Every structure is written in structure tokens, then in C-alpha cells.
Amino acid sequence: MTVVELEELLEQLAPAALKLGNDPIGRCIGSPQTTINKIGVALDATVAVISQCVEQGINVLVTHHPLIYSPLTRLDQTSGFPESAVVAAVKADITVLSAHTNWDCAFGGINDVLADILELTDCQPIEVTQGSVVRNTGIGRIGKLKSPIEEAAFLQLVESRLNITVRCSEPRKRLVQTIAVCGGAGEGLYSSVRDRADVYLTSDVRHHMFVAAYGENCTLWDAGHRETEIPGTKHLGTLLSQHLDIPVVWINEPSI
Amino acid sequence: MTVVELEELLEQLAPAALKLGNDPIGRCIGSPQTTINKIGVALDATVAVISQCVEQGINVLVTHHPLIYSPLTRLDQTSGFPESAVVAAVKADITVLSAHTNWDCAFGGINDVLADILELTDCQPIEVTQGSVVRNTGIGRIGKLKSPIEEAAFLQLVESRLNITVRCSEPRKRLVQTIAVCGGAGEGLYSSVRDRADVYLTSDVRHHMFVAAYGENCTLWDAGHRETEIPGTKHLGTLLSQHLDIPVVWINEPSI
Amino acid sequence: MTVVELEELLEQLAPAALKLGNDPIGRCIGSPQTTINKIGVALDATVAVISQCVEQGINVLVTHHPLIYSPLTRLDQTSGFPESAVVAAVKADITVLSAHTNWDCAFGGINDVLADILELTDCQPIEVTQGSVVRNTGIGRIGKLKSPIEEAAFLQLVESRLNITVRCSEPRKRLVQTIAVCGGAGEGLYSSVRDRADVYLTSDVRHHMFVAAYGENCTLWDAGHRETEIPGTKHLGTLLSQHLDIPVVWINEPSI
Amino acid sequence: MTVVELEELLEQLAPAALKLGNDPIGRCIGSPQTTINKIGVALDATVAVISQCVEQGINVLVTHHPLIYSPLTRLDQTSGFPESAVVAAVKADITVLSAHTNWDCAFGGINDVLADILELTDCQPIEVTQGSVVRNTGIGRIGKLKSPIEEAAFLQLVESRLNITVRCSEPRKRLVQTIAVCGGAGEGLYSSVRDRADVYLTSDVRHHMFVAAYGENCTLWDAGHRETEIPGTKHLGTLLSQHLDIPVVWINEPSI
Amino acid sequence: MTVVELEELLEQLAPAALKLGNDPIGRCIGSPQTTINKIGVALDATVAVISQCVEQGINVLVTHHPLIYSPLTRLDQTSGFPESAVVAAVKADITVLSAHTNWDCAFGGINDVLADILELTDCQPIEVTQGSVVRNTGIGRIGKLKSPIEEAAFLQLVESRLNITVRCSEPRKRLVQTIAVCGGAGEGLYSSVRDRADVYLTSDVRHHMFVAAYGENCTLWDAGHRETEIPGTKHLGTLLSQHLDIPVVWINEPSI
Amino acid sequence: MTVVELEELLEQLAPAALKLGNDPIGRCIGSPQTTINKIGVALDATVAVISQCVEQGINVLVTHHPLIYSPLTRLDQTSGFPESAVVAAVKADITVLSAHTNWDCAFGGINDVLADILELTDCQPIEVTQGSVVRNTGIGRIGKLKSPIEEAAFLQLVESRLNITVRCSEPRKRLVQTIAVCGGAGEGLYSSVRDRADVYLTSDVRHHMFVAAYGENCTLWDAGHRETEIPGTKHLGTLLSQHLDIPVVWINEPSI
Numbered sequence A, B, C, D, E, F: 001m002t003v004v005e006l007e008e009l010l011e012q013l014a015p016a017a018l019k020l021g022n023d024p025i026g027r028c029i030g031s032p033q034t035t036i037n038k039i040g041v042a043l044d045a046t047v048a049v050i051s052q053c054v055e056q057g058i059n060v061l062v063t064h065h066p067l068i069y070s071p072l073t074r075l076d077q078t079s080g081f082p083e084s085a086v087v088a089a090v091k092a093d094i095t096v097l098s099a100h101t102n103w104d105c106a107f108g109g110i111n112d113v114l115a116d117i118l119e120l121t122d123c124q125p126i127e128v129t130q131g132s133v134v135r136n137t138g139i140g141r142i143g144k145l146k147s148p149i150e151e152a153a154f155l156q157l158v159e160s161r162l163n164i165t166v167r168c169s170e171p172r173k174r175l176v177q178t179i180a181v182c183g184g185a186g187e188g189l190y191s192s193v194r195d196r197a198d199v200y201l202t203s204d205v206r207h208h209m210f211v212a213a214y215g216e217n218c219t220l221w222d223a224g225h226r227e228t229e230i231p232g233t234k235h236l237g238t239l240l241s242q243h244l245d246i247p248v249v250w251i252n253e254p255s256i
Helices: A003-013 A047-056 A083-091 A101-105 A110-117 A151-162 A187-193 A207-213 A225-243 B003-013 B047-056 B083-091 B101-105 B110-117 B151-162 B187-193 B207-213 B225-243 C003-013 C047-056 C083-091 C101-105 C110-117 C151-162 C187-193 C207-213 C225-243 D003-013 D047-056 D083-091 D101-105 D110-117 D151-162 D187-193 D207-213 D225-243 E003-013 E047-056 E083-091 E101-105 E110-117 E151-162 E187-193 E207-213 E225-243 F003-013 F047-056 F083-091 F101-105 F110-117 F151-162 F187-193 F207-213 F225-243
Strands: A026-029 A039-042 A060-063 A095-098 A121-124 A141-150 A175-185 A199-203 A219-222 A248-250 B026-029 B039-042 B060-063 B095-098 B121-124 B141-150 B175-185 B199-203 B219-222 B248-250 C026-029 C039-042 C060-063 C095-098 C121-124 C141-150 C175-185 C199-203 C219-222 C248-250 D026-029 D039-042 D060-063 D095-098 D121-124 D141-150 D175-185 D199-203 D219-222 D248-250 E026-029 E039-042 E060-063 E095-098 E121-124 E141-150 E175-185 E199-203 E219-222 E248-250 F026-029 F039-042 F060-063 F095-098 F121-124 F141-150 F175-185 F199-203 F219-222 F248-250
Touching (some): A003 A026, A003 A060, A026 A083, A047 A060, A047 A083, A083 F083, A101 A175, A110 A225, A151 A175, A151 A199, A151 A219, A187 A207, A199 A225, A207 B225, B003 B026, B003 B060, B039 B047, B039 B225, B047 B083, B083 C083, B199 B225, B207 B219, B225 B248, C003 C026, C003 C060, C039 C047, C047 C060, C047 C083, C060 C225, C101 C175, C110 C141, C110 C175, C151 C175, C187 C199, C225 C248, D003 D225, D026 D083, D039 D047, D060 D225, D101 D110, D101 D175, D110 D175, D110 D225, D141 D151, D151 D175, D151 D219, D175 D187, D225 D248, E003 E026, E003 E060, E003 E225, E026 E083, E039 E225, E047 E060, E101 E110, E101 E225, E110 E141, E110 E175, E110 E225, E151 E175, E175 E225, E187 E199, E187 E207, E199 E225, E207 E219, E225 E248, F003 F026, F003 F060, F003 F095, F003 F225, F047 F083, F060 F225, F101 F110, F101 F175, F101 F225, F110 F175, F151 F219, F175 F187, F187 F199, F207 F219
Parallel strands (some): A039 A060, A199 A219, B039 B060, B199 B219, C039 C060, C039 C248, C199 C219, D039 D060, D039 D248, D060 D095, D175 D199, E039 E060, E039 E248, E060 E095, E175 E199, F039 F060, F039 F248, F175 F199, F199 F219
Antiparallel strands (some): B026 B095, B121 B141, C141 C175, D141 D175, E026 E095, E141 E175, F141 F175
8 A cells, every 4th residue: 555545545534625724734754656564643753753663663654743844944853853853754764644734623533532522512613614615614613511510520521531730710610511622722713712612622822812811701721732632643543544454553752 | 200200110120122023012001191199010901900900099000911912903892802901991091001021031020030039040041132232131041050950859849939830741860950941931942942951941832842842952841921920020010119109019810 | 772783774874895995994992782872973083073972972973984094002192193082982982983985985975975966967986896796886986967067167066066175277178077076085096087087076186196187188176085075974974863763963073 | 418417416416315215216218428408397297398398499307206106017108197208208308307305305405495485494304314324304394483473374474475275274373483394295294293393384185184183283284285396396496507507497387 | 900909819819818927918118099000020129129110111019028027117228128129119109019928828829839840749738827718728838749759859850940959968768759848938837747748848947947857757958948939929920911901020130 | 074164164165154145055954963974066966966975985965056945845755856865865864065156256166267267367256245244255257358359259269168059149240358257047147247248158048138138238148057167166176175184076967
């Protein structure tokens, strides 16, 4: 099986038309005609992840985040990420592809997995992808808990399900039921959910957005970038494994 | 005493020439000839903070963050922050000024206070402010601990001094001594300290910067935006109080 | 009755789709759910006009010109228009809306009123609004006098009907019949009427446009900005009055 | 005498370094080595002015306003000004030069002549030309009348000296003494003189600037573009005549 | 017959909708109502070509390349091309029009003529003109030789048919059959034909494009700008001659 | 010896301050601390040149043209130059540096070598590099032949010395003596030498520049990009060889 066939499968699972803006999704290292031995799936193509690929005989790596996000004018493996990882991948003949905002938006992608974990029902995208002809989907999900629960109880549920300490204001004494989620950096969608949700769960929230949310009905929670995206990225690996006769392995990102 | 005299004092403490880029520091609501009754100092001019000013007879508010960061084309108090707070301040005749990146960079400002709390010595700015004729200062500080200590021990020290759970990788078994700090959002300076410090403490760190720091010698820590800026902002209030015969009070930002 | 209902009525009379470029029409001060007591109509929301509103118990002001034309980064009531008027309106709880180029272009708007005063017939827009799905309208009007008259006689008619001294070249000895009009600043449309009209009546004409018109068949006349727009703006007030049960009053712009 | 020698004389009288922005001053038609027979001076190089040159044996025309203000991609003499005039000048072998904002700013130029006519003393430029090494000059003039006079009386004086009906608000009952002037289109300088002058006299004032001046101490008057610039342009002709042995004639711009 | 009628004929032969980018095709000197005496056709409107027009009683010149490519702010006949030629044309009352990229793309235009000379069959445009509603055409042509021939033999054929020394790498020992051509400067299309043609024949090829083609299957040849465009430009003259009762003459561009 | 030491030597020979615009000179592949075994010098880092390096045990390649001219977002070795060459260099651990417009401008660089070959004396740069503090140098050279010779004879001399067929107009019967040269693509400098030289020798001349030169005193010749730059690039290799104890070899660019 060749890389171009894998690209076709990814197009079905996470159609490129769903990506946001100029997100450089897809293959950034390697060639379409390469034969695949074994597939690795990870959040980021760090040097440590590339080393894992080499050790495990993996020659194609699918990541959530694109490895070459800003165009490169120099390749010096001693000057840090991502140059170091680009050089490592090229030298090890590892093809690198990413399914990023297209997988965030896709049916069954990052955000649907996150909504499932929190047992949200009747989910809709927060914002429908502009110009998308690929059915009615988009970024983030907004859905309902089976029944209203105390904000503090829901906080506990989130922290336990995602195994994270949420960064937020002190929970208010009130019931919440309509929940918005966006795995990864989603503070830009706050104004879009402000009048529609009781809680908005995302990550990479900067101070000025917390300030904007003070006193609003919709509480803003930062639940961690890795923690909100790893479940959906692992799920992509599971899907690939189900569709292909090639071994697919999850590579945990070494954090040191 | 009038607002224009307060502006002159702020210019001495936090010279406008030190600000970064087009940061809209200074007076954004009110007039220079207003007579000051009482001064409030806060991190942000939220609606709740403005209410506190009204309750406490404060008519001039000095904040760290500028209230009008993006120019406004509409003022509808029901459409959220900052419009709601702008309308509240105008209606309550409260003058609002900010000392933001000029106070971050100033001698004795946000970053010097932060370095003092961590007992760093021989501090230098991480980057000298371009075109600054105001002596040799700039953004962030890089200094040394009296003696090398275990990374895990330093982490414990930071968490206890700033009363925060730091977001970071698991501490490595090693000694650290050279520490860089930048109160508030400072991830953009990581490349500048990468080869000069053992630990870089800042806030509002997004996932892609944590990834860039994986495996580098310099560990990246997110210690909270509020937690790294409140000490320096409170200190500005103390300085104003020492220079003026007018009451100056700290207004804690209600987080709900 | 609330402001949002007034906005819906204005949308019928002067559809937003007709506006030119990025004209910041609509509500710039105040909130949609405000209950209307009394409506004022004026050309501009100057401080003196806002004072009139306060005196007359008006809490909603509809003007032709937008009050916040350029986005604001500071609100100091001592630094002149429009800041002074914005602060005055906010403090007096006066909602301010404008119908500007959408009302210039609309059926029965500024330019149709102007054409009626000059008794033009068979009027067409000078330029159809790009992308407008709202029937066949646009900016300016070009129409015919019942019969040809001497240019000097038509000049006299204009000056007497609009009560203005027109700025123009000395009238030529000839008959004129096809007349183009554009209330307010309309010099940019001269090239569009140059070969279609005998006289083009507009205002805010600068020297270089008079020079461009020297020797051309189409004479260019400056008939005053206020004088060509007040009739149509007053007419908007009349229409509001006819549609609503709320008192609507015209506020003459004090010129000092 | 050749055109290049005339260019050197103009550089002394109206140094190019004084021009504002990208003003396309200088020679726009013709060649430096052309021998000058007779010089014409006019406000604009219209077709009628070019015809006058031909009739009077003039082969070099000096105007205040540049003939080619916007770059040309087509030369069709039937499509109006300035193409018509460019073609006429080329066919008649007439060299065209302009001294525009450099002459507005120069010592003894447009604005000094205007200030002299109104008997202003102690004149300073309104704004000093950025980066000008040519002594201390700039655009506009601000000076004092010998003694304070009634605003209405000064209005009458202006109208009689410049032979124009000024466009302005009704004169207020008060004395005026500090007067700012800017020949030609000068509304952009209003904010610069707002707190320094009692009256600001310029031309090409559009409605929104009149609105900005309502209620301010500094009254804004529109005294006509031609009327405020012709005296200074004629004076340039007089100076050329004094420095050269070649006949120099003033060509009045036919207004039809 | 007037110029506007010639413009209508050119619109049929080389529709403006086919032009690429902002190419300033069409009339750049002269007026639509001019009566045509005699038409000249040339590659460029140089001063020498204009002189030829004068000598031969030609008052309308059709060229392939636009005379005013960059807008002009000055017309000094001593400062070189194109100013010299613009002044010459204006003074000689010669109307100048061009059919440039619209004629490159048109059916029967520059590239079809070039493909005919090389006996290519089944020709398609290299790239279809974006948004063109004028049937299925575009820039360049890609077609097939009747049967495969040695690369060296085809090189010899091109050099003999176009009377030019081709700039290229040494011919490889192999058969070629699919040939792409683009008269004039066409290096930008190389990536578009790289995987579709054996040889790409164009002109104005710069070094970096030759480098990009080293080792690729598709050989890049520079066959001269004049040599690849003169046949198609002459052919336009022939077509004009067939459609009109006015004499049409080809003016060879003097090369000195 | 390490790469950083070679970079220091190149800085002396071809100072970075001399480069034109944003030319991406310097190291584009590899790290400063790499130990150098053997140096290759070539015009371009093509795949074939990289292969030569591998065969000859070269691990550092100095080229005239930068390998990564436009930033890269993808590295697919099957998608042509430069991606193919970047991947080849990374995989073969070859460091790539370039001295481009800095070497064009430098004393003893590309253009001085070219001027020497043609025996020009009293050479000056055509244009001095803006802001260069590195003595008085710049791009191109203009100098004199010992004595005037026939244009045709000089053409013959150039063709024989550089071993190239020059693309140009037919030589005029006249003597030439002042000669301007610019190795590589230099048509942009024609207007700068138009009135100063009899012949301007450069390469990559496109048709519109040949047209601009028709009839001018200064004849424009295209002598080939490779042919005008190879001598100066080889000379750089010679200089490196003289300064270093490491073997330096010239790699001829295979043209197929």
C-alpha cells in the first residue's frame, strides 16, 4: 500500500474542504508513491516521536499538528523544533502527514470524540465550515447533558474524565446543561457560544479571554490542549487500523 | 491634583518610550484636567471593578491592561466586555489609564517584582526595548538563583511563592540556576532564552510552544497570567501611594 | 416599542444592502432592547444636538451621518468632535443610529427627495448599487426637466428652491434639460454623468474636480452639503412619524 | 536659456525638499534641454490655458497644480481632463512644470502671500515640513492681526480683500486676533490649529469638517480654492520675471 | 472606417476576456472616433516603428506588446522608451492599440500559429484562462507530433522553421512526441507542463528555470521572444487585411 | 575546521552587508559546528551536484545561487528542484551555503572577475550598495577598454573569451570603449548605464528590455547567465583553497 492510498483514506475521514483558513494539512515530508510498512499516530512530530518511529520500524507518521507550520528557509538540525524534527524525518525516510483542523471539524473527529466523553447529546458544530460542501459540519460542538447538574459537579466530571486540573473561575452555584466544547486552542469561538452555552470547554485560553468572560452567563474553562485532543487523535489511529491491513500504533509524546 | 499630573508621575515610573509595538497605553477614558479624588489600581477595568470604584468613591482607575485594546465602532453596554465596561466608566465619570508593557519593562516594574519574589540576582532584561533612550531596560528578566537547586525543588518554590499550580513537563533530575521570567503572556520570548536559561517562567503558553520546548535545555513553565502580574501591579499602587497625598486602593478583580 | 423594532423599520425604508463600501451605518451607541420614549432626527449627532435631545426628552436619535465614522481608541470629552458627542450620548443614555448611504440610495431617500424638489422626471440612479438585490436602485439620480430652460434660469431656480448660493462657473448661454443630482459629497460621480447630463448638482466639490469639468458639456455645481441633504433627512423623520405611535421631532443643527 | 536652468531657479524659490508626501511636482511634459522662448504662469494647465500659450508664443508653462497627478495608462484627447491637456501640450511642444506644495510651504510662497494680504504679523508655519533641512518652514501660516477686531468685521475684510463669499457659520459676537491660513485644500490642518487660532481660513472644506468645528473656539472658514491660491501663484510669476530676461505672462484660467 | 470599429473587430479575433491579469491591452493612444487611413502591424511601437508609420501614411498602429505598460507620470521624449515613442505617436496623430495576452490565448492566435508551424496536432491550451466564457481556450498549447522523433532531430526542425539558435541543454538520446509551446515569455508555465510534455518551447527563460528543469523528463528550450511571436503577430495583420477594405502593412521592427 | 569558521571567512570575502534586498544568502542546510572534510564549489546545488559531492567525499558545498530561495512548506523529493536537492543534501549530511549578491558586489567577486577577463580598467560599481559601510563597492562594473575598438570586434572578443554566442542586435559601425558588465541577471541596471556606457553586457535579458534599448547609444548584450558567472564562482573556490588547509574542488554543473 502506498502513501497516496492513505491520503485518499484520510480525505474520506477528514476531508480537506473542512480545514480552516490556510492550515497546511496533509503530507509535508515524503512522496506519494512510497510503500507503507507501518503507521505511527501522534499529536506532534517531535524528534522524540521520530526516534520512536525508527525504533519501531514505522515509515509513515500521521500527526494531528502539521510539522511545517511556517515555511522554512533553513534546515539546521541544531536550531530547535521544527527544523530538528524535519531533518530527522528526512534522514530516516519517514513520511509525515497531518489531519489538523479538517479532523477537528470532521464527523467523528476530535470534537465529536470529546463530546462523547462528556456524554453530550444533540450536538451541533459551533460554527459551520464556510463553503463546505461536505455535509453540515464545522468547528467545535455544542450539545446538552442528559439533565442539568451543578456547575461544580460538572467541573469534577470533566477533571476526572480528562484527567486534568481545569483552569477557571470558582464554580458558581447554579445548574448547567448546555455545554460547548472545542478541543485544542478555541478561545476565538467564545463570542460565538457566549449566549448559547452555560459552559465552554477549550484550551490555550489567554488572560484577556478569561477577562472577557467574567460576569457572562457562559463560563470559560481551559482543560488543556493535549488532554482535549489526544482522545480524538487516538481515535483516528483506531479508524485507520480498522480500514487497513497495515499495523497502526499510537506513539505517546514524550514530554521531556 | 489633576489627571495630567498623575500622567506625568506615571511617565516617570513607566516611561511611554518603553512600551512594545503599538500598545495603547495611557488614558483611554476621561480628560487631563479632571481633579482626582481617589485612585483605584487593578489588573483589568472590568464592569465589576468599575462598580467597586463607584462604591468606594474612586474617580480615577489605573490598570495594567488597556481597556480599549482594539478601536471601537459601537458602544452597546449589553454586548459584553470591553463595551460594557467602557459605558460603565463613561457614565460614572471614571477616568481610566493603563501602564502596560511600559510597566512590564520599567525599572522596578512587573518583571523586576517577579524576579525579586523568586530571589533572582544579577538580573538583565531578556530583550532590550528597541529605540529606548531610557537607560538600559526592556522586557522580561534573566537572573541567577543564589545557588543551583534541583528543578523539582525550584518548581515547588515557584508554586508556593506565587500560589499557583504550574503547567509544565515533569521536572527533570538536574540542577537549575539561571532563570528567565516574563510576567503575563511571554511565550514569544522563548527562542530568546532557549540557550541562556535553565527555566523560563511565563504564562499564556500555548501548546505549540510547549512542543517547541520539548527536549531543549530550557524548560518552559506556565505560571498563570494573573499570578505573575498581580504582584507588580500592586507594587505600582504602592509607589503611587508613596508619591501622592491622594488615597490609592487596590481593587481585587472579582473572578465571577 | 424597542430600538430593535425601529431598526427593523429603518431596514425597510433604507435597506443596509444599499450602503456604499464600509459605511458604518446603523446603531453606534445603545442597545437593542432599550424602550423608545421619543425620537429625534438630525443631520449630525453634535454635542448641541444631544443637548437638544436631553431638553426635549428624546432618548433615541436618528442621524444621516454616522457618529463614529473612524473607530475610537480614546474617549476624552474635551478633545472635540466626535468624542465629545459620544460621551454626551452615553452619559445621557441616548441611543444613536444612522441611515447614511443606504438612505442616499433608497427609494424615496435623500436623492429622490432632491429630484422631486427640482421637479425632475423619469429619474434613474446615477450608479446602481453593486450586488444590491433590493430592486433597481443606487446612488444619485439623473432625470429630465419638463422642458429645456436657459442654464441661468435653472441656476436661479436651484438657488431659490434650496436657499443657497451655488458655487459654479458663470452660466453659459444654452438650454439645459437633463439634470443629475447627488445630495452630499458627490464629486466622485462626475465622470459617470459627464456624457449623460447637462448639469450635475452636488456638494463638497473640490478645486480639482471643478478643473476637470472646465469646458465639458456637463456643468458642475456645488449646492451645499447641508442644503442638499436636509430635505431628505427631514423626510425620513416624516416617514418614521407616519409608521410609529411615538413622537418624532426634527432637530435643527445649531451652526455655532 | 534652457528648461534645466529654470528648474534650478524654481529649486531656489520653492525647494523640492519642502513638498508634502508624494506630490508629483516639477516637470511633467518636456525635456531639460529645451530653449525657453516665453514663460506662462497659471493655476492649472487646462486645454484653454494651453491654447492661450500657443496664441501668445509661450513654450514653457509653470502651474501651481501638477498636470499629471495620477499616472496615465491611456492618452485619448477626447476623454476629458487631464488627458486632453496632456495631448494638447505634447502636440504644441509646450513644456509643463509645477510648483505645488513646495511653493505652498516656501518662504514668500502661497501662504506667505495670503498672510500678507490679511496683514498678519509674527507668522509661523502651521506645521513644519518633516525632515526639511531648508530652514524652518512648512505648510500654512498662523499669525496675529495688529489688534483684535470683531469676527464679523474680519469676515468682511476677508471677503473684500479676496473678492469671495466665505462659506461659514454665522459670525459670533466676539473679538478675534490670531488667524491661521492655508491656501487651497487645508481642512486636514484644522485639528492642528483648533486650540491655537480664533479663525482658520482655508478652502475645499467638506461638511464633516464643518461639523467637527461646530462649537469649537476656532471658527472654520472656506474662502475658495482659486481665490486663496491665485495671489501666491501670480507672485511666483513676478519673481520669475525679476530673475529672468525672458518674458513671463500670467494666464487667467478661463472658467468655462 | 473609425477606430471604434477596428476595436470591435479585434474584440472578435482576440476577446478582452481572454487577457491574463491586468494586462493593459487595447487602445493606449488616440480616440475611438478617428477615421482610419491605413493600418500598421508590428511587434512593438518603438520610435523607429512610429517613423515608419509616418513615412507610409499609416495613422493606426496595432502592436502585440502594449506601448504604455506601466502608468506614466512624465512625458520627456529624451528619456528613452516608452516615453519617446508615446510623444512621437501623439505628435504624429497615430492611434496605438495592442492585442497582447488576449491574442496569445485566442483561437488562431500567437500560440496556435506557433503550433501549426511545428505541425502539432490535437492541441489543447496549457492553462485555460480563468473565468473565460469565450469557449475553451487559454495560454500556450500542448500537442503531439505525427510520430515520435529523436530530440536532436526535433531541435534541428525548430531551429530551421523559426530561424533561431535555441538555448538549451545538449539534446538527450531519446524520442520525443508531446510538445508544449508558449510564444514569448513563458517560463512560468514550466511546472504546468513538467509531467505532461517531452519538450517545452518558449522564450525569455532565465537561469533559475533552466536549473529547475535539469534532470526532468521535460526539456526546456528558449527559442527567442521575437522568433516565437512574429509569426502570430503577422497573422493578425493578415486577418485584419482579410476583414477590412483598408490597407494593412507589416512593419518589421528595426533592430538597431 | 568547522562550518562557522568557513562562514567567517566568507564574511570577509563577501560581506553580508553587500547583499541586495532580501537575498537569502548564507547557510541553508546544516549546522555551524559541523567539521569540514572537503569543500565543493558550484553554481547551483542541483541533485547531480549533490551526487558529485557524495562521490567525492565532500561534506560542505558552497554555491553561488541560494538553494532555498522561496521558503518551503513541503519536502517531497519526487516533486522537482529544489525540494529534490534539499532532501538529497539533508540525507547525505551535506552542509550548503551560498555567496550570491554579496559575492556579485564584493571586491574581487563575480563582476571584478568578469571585468578582468574583458581587460577593463578604472572600474567602478554600476550602483553602490545602499547603506554599505564596507568600503565603496556595489553591483556591476563599468570600466574602459585600453583603446576604442569596433563594436563588431569587441563582440568577437567577448564571444571568444566567454565561449558563448551573444544575443544582441547586429553590431553598429562605430567604436566602443566604455563597457558595463553585470554577471547573471542584470537587465534592471540598463537605465543606470544607458547614458554612461557604449555596451552593457549581462544575461537573462527579456524582450522588453531589448526593445527599451533599441536606438539608444548603449547597446545591450545577453552573454549567458552561466558563462558570466562561472569564472567568478570558480575564483571564489580558488580563494577558499588559498585560505584553507582543506581540499576545495570545483564541481561542474551537469547540464542534463
